[in-house]
Amino acid sequence: QQQVKQSPQSLIVQKGGISIINCAYENTAFDYFPWYQQFPGKGPALLIAIRPDVSEKKEGRFTISFNKSAKQFSLHIMDSQPGDSATYFCAASRGYTGNQFYFGTGTSLTVIP
Amino acid sequence: EAGVTQFPSHSVIEKGQTVTLRCDPISGHDNLYWYRRVMGKEIKFLLHFVKESKQDESGMPNNRFLAERTGGTYSTLKVQPAELEDSGVYFCASSHLTGDETQYFGPGTRLLVL
Numbered sequence: 001q002q003q004v005k006q007s008p009q010s011l012i013v014q015k016g017g018i019s020i021i022n023c024a025y026e027n028t029a030f031d032y033f034p035w036y037q038q039f040p041g042k043g044p045a046l047l048i049a050i051r052p053d054v055s056e057k058k059e060g061r062f063t064i065s066f067n068k069s070a071k072q073f074s075l076h077i078m079d080s081q082p083g084d085s086a087t088y089f090c091a092a093s094r095g096y097t098g099n100q101f102y103f104g105t106g107t108s109l110t111v112i113p
Numbered sequence: 114e115a116g117v118t119q120f121p122s123h124s125v126i127e128k129g130q131t132v133t134l135r136c137d138p139i140s141g142h143d144n145l146y147w148y149r150r151v152m153g154k155e156i157k158f159l160l161h162f163v164k165e166s167k168q169d170e171s172g173m174p175n176n177r178f179l180a181e182r183t184g185g186t187y188s189t190l191k192v193q194p195a196e197l198e199d200s201g202v203y204f205c206a207s208s209h210l211t212g213d214e215t216q217y218f219g220p221g222t223r224l225l226v227l
Contacts, residue, residue: 002155032214043117043204043218044156089156097214098144100158100169 006104
């Protein structure tokens with residue numbers, strides 16, 4: 001069964017708005033949670049990642065919020081720009097290098113100028 | 114530093130034919146992974162190499178799929194014979210053996226089986 005559930009499937013946001021993508025997981029052994037960004041014709045690229053010892057991580061306009069007790073994490077894109085239009089995937093793994101990633105189904109984000 | 118490269122970028126074959134996908138990881142990355150995304154679904158793990166050894170092949174769908182990584186450098190994924198449900202985007206990723214958990218993905222091979 002799917003280990004990581006992601007919503008929404010698609011999202012349309014006005015330029016300057018906030019984009020929010022949510023993910024939930026079941027396996028409490030997961031301890032590394034990356035977000036990947038994929039542009040058409042390209043492979044997924046790491047955007048930002050978090051470990052469960054912190055509840056929030058911010059890099060520029062991108063923030064991950066993490067709720068360990070609820071087993072949920074989300075990506076917030078502040079001041080969304082048309083260049084942010086892409087597919088976003090959340091993922092989870094057991095954290096040390098070499099373990100497989102379990103991905104969500106992806107969210108197609110469109111930022112309207 | 115060159116990224117992960119994959120060849121071909123697209124492949125259209127008929128059911129029953131054979132296709133071989135190639136992945137060249139980032140130089141120095143001992144971990145190599147294959148993933149697949151069927152349209153609209155999640156990116157799903159297929160297998161993981163450490164150097165030339167298969168570390169985890171729990172995600173391989175069936176014995177029609179054969180992955181190799183001779184010499185611990187590039188890897189190939191062969192599908193023989195291909196079925197309609199094998200259509201999707203096949204991604205290769207690589208990472209360091211220790212330290213950085215980041216998996217670096219290639220652009221993928223889009224496979225369509227008719």
